[in-house]
Amino acid sequence: MSEEPNRIDRRKALKLGAFGALAAGGLATPLPALATPAYTSAVEPRPADWALRWNPSPAVDKLQAFEGLEDDRSGSHKGVKHIHALADHWRFDMHTRDRDGSDRQRNESKGMRSGGTLHKIQEGQTWRITYQTYIPSALTATTKFSHIFQMKVQDVGGPLITMTLRERNGPKIEMLTLRDDDSNTVHSPVPLTPLQNKWIDIEFEVKAVNSGGYVRWVIKDGGRVVQDYRTTAVDMWRNKNYLRPKWGIYRSIESAGLKDCYQLIRGYKGYILQ
Known part of the structure; x- marks a missing residue:
């Protein structure tokens, strides 16, 4: 018993x-x-808190997935389109002859559109934008600017955050943020070459406020997290209009070794924190 x-x-x-x-x-x-998570925040949102607002299809939405295009605005390459919606991805082409002004090139899309709805990042909102990109070897890092993503105030001033390909002790992918005094801060570069010629995952999370704003930047190569970085060293609101992302290629011609090149993007998703 x-x-x-x-x-x-x-x-x-x-x-x-x-x-x-x-x-x-x-x-x-x-x-x-x-295990300690790679990234934590004061209030880590649950997945259910994120509402999907933008998930375009290149086959259905085509170039109407964007608010607008900036494709050879100076007419330097007559009769040639540089931004294309293909079966399962978007393609951004750049040729060495293309110009957007005397010293630079720009073929970019801007903004997020679903059907007739334009998705604007407004003051106080937090957004998460994810996609996959393919960066070929021909899209090289440069000694001057070579941007492949920007977050800008609508038609006002420079980008608040930028993803750029920079030759700095070897080719790197860098994130730049713009501070209140209009100075740029470079954050935690990662080597570019191992991430080229394959699809990689990109994620940006932004809180659009003057005080307490932040940006989180994630790069994944398959199941491997290459970068997971968060900073408040950024002015995420300029008291004007709204914020919108831009994709494509925007680079200086003042670098040696520029080539005809392209960038591919697929799987765009835009979520708002509710």
Whole structure:
């Protein structure tokens, strides 16, 4: 009779599992320690808090997925279109002869549109934008600017955040942010070459406010997290209009070794935090 309670306790421990048995005081074996997450914030939003607002299809929405295009605005390459919606991705072409002014090139899309709805990033909102990009070897890092993503105030001033390909002790992907005094800060560059000639995942998370604004930047190569970086060293609101992302190629011609090149993008998604 004296052993029966022990049998019951063991049954309870097995039924509850390790966690339940610990709570009941029945097992002394500790649970394995949880790994520290790569990124945490003061209030980490649950996935259910994010509402999908933008998820265009290149086959259906085509170039209407964007608010607008900036394709050879100076007419330097007559009769040639540089931004294309293909079966399952968008393609942004750049040729060495293309010009957007005397010293630079620009073939970019801007903004997010679903059907007739234009999605504007307004003051106080938090957005998460994800997509996959393919950067070929011909799209090289340069000694001057070579941007492949920007977040700008609508038609006002320079970009608040920028992803750029820069030759700095080797080819790098860099994120730049714009501060209140209009100075740029370079954040945690990662090597470019291992990420070329394959599809990689990009994620930007932005909170559009003057005080307490932030940007989070994530790069994944397959299942490997290459970069997961968060900074508040950025002015994420300029008290004008609205914010909108831009994709494509915008680069200086004042670098050696420029080539005809392209960038591919697929799987655009835009979420708003509710």
